Amino acid sequence: MDHFAYKEGKLSAEDVALETIALEVGTPVYVYSTATLKRHFQVFSEAFQGVHALVCFAVKANSNQAVLRTLAREGAGADVVSLGELTRALMAGIPGDRIVFSGVGKTPEEMHAALRAGIKQFNAESEAELEVLNLVAGEMGLTAPVSVRVNPDVDAKTHAKISTGKSENKFGIPWQRVDAVYARIKELEHLEAVGVDLHIGSQLTDLAPFREAFAKVVTLVKDLRAKGHDIRHIDLGGGLGIPYDPEQAAPPAPAEYGTMIREVLGDLDCGIILEPGRLIAGNAGVLVTRMLYEKKGVDRTFYILDAAMNDLGRPAMYDAYHAIVPVREAETDATLEADFVGPVCESSDTFAKARKTTPLKAGDLVAIKSAGAYGAVMSSTYNSRPLVPEVLVDDTRYAVVRKRQSLEELLSLDEVPTWLTGSG
Numbered sequence: 001m002d003h004f005a006y007k008e009g010k011l012s013a014e015d016v017a018l019e020t021i022a023l024e025v026g027t028p029v030y031v032y033s034t035a036t037l038k039r040h041f042q043v044f045s046e047a048f049q050g051v052h053a054l055v056c057f058a059v060k061a062n063s064n065q066a067v068l069r070t071l072a073r074e075g076a077g078a079d080v081v082s083l084g085e086l087t088r089a090l091m092a093g094i095p096g097d098r099i100v101f102s103g104v105g106k107t108p109e110e111m112h113a114a115l116r117a118g119i120k121q122f123n124a125e126s127e128a129e130l131e132v133l134n135l136v137a138g139e140m141g142l143t144a145p146v147s148v149r150v151n152p153d154v155d156a157k158t159h160a161k162i163s164t165g166k167s168e169n170k171f172g173i174p175w176q177r178v179d180a181v182y183a184r185i186k187e188l189e190h191l192e193a194v195g196v197d198l199h200i201g202s203q204l205t206d207l208a209p210f211r212e213a214f215a216k217v218v219t220l221v222k223d224l225r226a227k228g229h230d231i232r233h234i235d236l237g238g239g240l241g242i243p244y245d246p247e248q249a250a251p252p253a254p255a256e257y258g259t260m261i262r263e264v265l266g267d268l269d270c271g272i273i274l275e276p277g278r279l280i281a282g283n284a285g286v287l288v289t290r291m292l293y294e295k296k297g298v299d300r301t302f303y304i305l306d307a308a309m310n311d312l313g314r315p316a317m318y319d320a321y322h323a324i325v326p327v328r329e330a331e332t333d334a335t336l337e338a339d340f341v342g343p344v345c346e347s348s349d350t351f352a353k354a355r356k357t358t359p360l361k362a363g364d365l366v367a368i369k370s371a372g373a374y375g376a377v378m379s380s381t382y383n384s385r386p387l388v389p390e391v392l393v394d395d396t397r398y399a400v401v402r403k404r405q406s407l408e409e410l411l412s413l414d415e416v417p418t419w420l421t422g423s424g
């Protein structure tokens with residue numbers, strides 16, 4: 001459930017009309033809803049009542065400081081994958097002991113910062129990384145808490161680009177090596193194995209692959225404990241899907257996911273960590289954009305928007321479906337089919353093909369829905385288009401939480417050597 005709805009014919013985020021924001025801040029603009037973020041976090045957390053669970057928001061889904069602070073106030077931890085994300089999480093008030101550090105390529109600098117912050121655990125993705133982590137922790141006179149990210153070789157049945165739990169993916173340590181790796185951790189003086197970690201993919205719409213992978217890990221935990229490793233928790237990763245297309249069956253609800261996890265854990269006395277990203281932020285954000293032109297093609301109509309693939313990359317990258325709705329509620333039931341496209345010079349700069357829509361005209365505002373996760377964070381300045389702003393709504397108020405990048409800011413990153421300017 002989200003808090004975007006028509007109020008007196010105007011699509012609103014909570015009690016703020018998107019039109020009002022578009023007029024003041026300009027378009028394109030990302031708009032997030034506080035009530036939706038909170039609700040998603042609460043519903044997800046409640047699914048694990050009675051279980052010793054830590055919910056770490058996957059910062060890569062939406063790393064805006066205001067979003068992180070909203071979730072931090074609800075008690076969220078953070079799953080981070082870079083020094084930048086770690087810094088953002090700490091700045092947003094998320095305590096170090098609620099932060100887990102994932103990712104296949106952590107640098108010694110990142111390890112150092114994370115150790116200094118006293119994070120809950122490193123999710124280790126390779127044997128080589130563990131050796132480096134041991135050295136860094138040793139130099140600091142500390143012990144690094146680690147979970148090994150295992151690759152359970154399970155097909156998540158999601159888009160290939162966001163499937164991470166098959167043996168051919170770069171993620172995790174191959175199942176066959178896991179025993180040897182935990183044995184090696186025991187030998188390393190500055191590492192302590194505290195858990196097991198996995199993450200099999202994103203936008204999963206079926207519980208079966210989760211169940212299969214989690215069951216494998218439960219067996220592994222018993223096995224590791226029998227070998228003397230003090231495994232205290234399992235990090236189950238993120239990946240539960242969200243509804244993007246209202247015509248399609250909705251993915252399992254958090255409560256069903258929680259029930260399944262309880263079943264799989266059985267009487268294993270073990271805490272869990274969860275890393276939801278999309279589920280918390282995805283449907284808590286929209287991208288508001290203005291239609292610039294209508295263009296009649298040979299056999300189709302193009303609606304050309306002022307937003308493009310550099311602002312929201314999911315359709316181009318993952319063939320993702322995003323609902324597109326008018327900001328002013330349509331006064332007619334008539335529909336037609338149109339291709340919603342952006343101005344970037346790539347054919348993949350298409351948000352929707354042959355999409356059924358009420359007729360729109362140049363100047364109309366539309367909202368591209370479900371854009372709160374993997375939206376602004378993945379934006380670029382391709383085609384020299386400045387980064388777009390982000391706005392957070394809370395009830396009747398709203399604030400710009402990332403300002404629009406100016407052209408000057410964008411261009412000032414370039415430096416022309418003196419041999420080209422003639423002054424050197």
Ligand SMILES: *Cc1c(COP(=O)(O)O)cnc(C)c1O
Pocket residue numbers: 058060061079102103199201202203237238239240275276277278279373
């Ligand atoms: C991307 C990612 C997540 C979050 O995935 P969602 O599908 O957004 O829930 C969690 N953990 C890890 C390790 C990830 O890479």
